[in-house]
Amino acid sequence: MEVIDLLIIGGGVSGMAAAIGAKQAGVNNVMLIEREDYLGGVVNQCIHNDFGEKFFGACMTGTEYVQNLINDINALKINYKLNTMVLNIDENKLVTYVNPNEGIVKKQFKSIIISTGSREMYTGNMNIVNNKLTGVYTIGTAQRLVNLHGYLPGKKVVIVGTSERSIIIARRLILEGAEVKALIEEKSEIVCDREAAVNIIEEFDIPVKLSSIILEVNGGERVENIKIGRLRNGIKGTGDDVETVDCDCVLLTVDLIPEMDLLKSLAIKISNKNGIYTEISEQLDNLHQGIFVSGSIIHPCAYADDVTIEGLKVGKRAADYLYSKEYR
Structure with a gap:
C-alpha cells in the first residue's frame, strides 16, 4: 500500500493553510480532502469586506480571501480531493474515505491534520408552536441562501441574537430588499463587542429589543407573526410587556459545535472549556503521535485570519514531526 506523508482533512481556510x-x-507528498x-468552507458564504488584514496585510471579502489561499494551493501543486468524505481513522493512521470517482478507498498516512471545522447546533432558545412552520432558519443557513444561492429567506425578518454574525446578516438582508423588523436579545446589552459591527445597527436603523425573548411563533404554513416578551429581573413579561410583531421569517443565532466525529475512534475525551477545545490537541500529542488538529474544530468562534495563521503553524508542526521520524 502506498504510504503518503501527510493528510489534511477539511478544506476550509485552516486546512488549506495547514497544507500550505x-x-x-x-x-512534498501532501493530500488535502x-x-x-x-x-474554502464557511468563508465562501462571507462576501462582506472584513478579512485578510492579519494574514494577507490587506482588507478583502471572504470569497477573495479563499481565492488567495486556493491560488497558493495551486502554486504549490498541493493535491486535493473534493466531494470526498473521510469515514474512519484508526490508531495506525490508516484512513478510509469515499468519493464518487474512487468509491471506498483505504490509504496509509504518516501524519494527519484534522481540520473539519464547526457546524451550527440549535440549542432550543425559543418556542415554536408548530414544527411545520416554514420560515425559521439559523443565521448560517440564511447567509448561505442569500450569498451563495441568491434567495431571500423572508421579506420581513426577525433575528434572535445580537452577535456579530447576526448583525452582518441583518445588513445583508436589508441591502437585498428585506425589512429587518428587530434584533431580539435576551441580555440587557448588545452581545457583539466589535465597534464596526455595532455601528451597523445605527447606520441601517435596525430596531433592537434588549432583555427580550420570543414567546411564540405563529402562522399557518409559514411564519406570520411572533410574540415577544420583555424580561424583568429574569422573569417573562405579561400584559403590556408582550408585543406582537408581524414577520414571515425568524433567524436564530445558534451555537457553533465542532465536527468531532472522526476523533471518536481515537479515544479522545471531548469537553468544552470556555468554548475552546484545546485539551484535544494535548491528548493527541500524548496518545497519537503524528495526528494534529487545527482551526475552528478547537476554536469554534475564531476569526478566519486567526485560524489561518494557526493552520499554517500546525502544518509546520506536522512537518517537524515527519522530519524527526522519517528524514533524519
Whole structure:
C-alpha cells in the first residue's frame, strides 16, 4: 500500500493553510480532502469586506480571501480531493474515505491534520408552536441562501441574537430588499463587542429589543407573526410587556459545535472549556503521535485570519514531526 506523508482533512481556510505550511516546510507528498465540491468552507458564504488584514496585510471579502489561499494551493501543486468524505481513522493512521470517482478507498498516512471545522447546533432558545412552520432558519443557513444561492429567506425578518454574525446578516438582508423588523436579545446589552459591527445597527436603523425573548411563533404554513416578551429581573413579561410583531421569517443565532466525529475512534475525551477545545490537541500529542488538529474544530468562534495563521503553524508542526521520524 502506498504510504503518503501527510493528510489534511477539511478544506476550509485552516486546512488549506495547514497544507500550505507543510508544503513550504518541505513536505512534498501532501493530500488535502474536502467533503464539499469547493474549497474554502464557511468563508465562501462571507462576501462582506472584513478579512485578510492579519494574514494577507490587506482588507478583502471572504470569497477573495479563499481565492488567495486556493491560488497558493495551486502554486504549490498541493493535491486535493473534493466531494470526498473521510469515514474512519484508526490508531495506525490508516484512513478510509469515499468519493464518487474512487468509491471506498483505504490509504496509509504518516501524519494527519484534522481540520473539519464547526457546524451550527440549535440549542432550543425559543418556542415554536408548530414544527411545520416554514420560515425559521439559523443565521448560517440564511447567509448561505442569500450569498451563495441568491434567495431571500423572508421579506420581513426577525433575528434572535445580537452577535456579530447576526448583525452582518441583518445588513445583508436589508441591502437585498428585506425589512429587518428587530434584533431580539435576551441580555440587557448588545452581545457583539466589535465597534464596526455595532455601528451597523445605527447606520441601517435596525430596531433592537434588549432583555427580550420570543414567546411564540405563529402562522399557518409559514411564519406570520411572533410574540415577544420583555424580561424583568429574569422573569417573562405579561400584559403590556408582550408585543406582537408581524414577520414571515425568524433567524436564530445558534451555537457553533465542532465536527468531532472522526476523533471518536481515537479515544479522545471531548469537553468544552470556555468554548475552546484545546485539551484535544494535548491528548493527541500524548496518545497519537503524528495526528494534529487545527482551526475552528478547537476554536469554534475564531476569526478566519486567526485560524489561518494557526493552520499554517500546525502544518509546520506536522512537518517537524515527519522530519524527526522519517528524514533524519
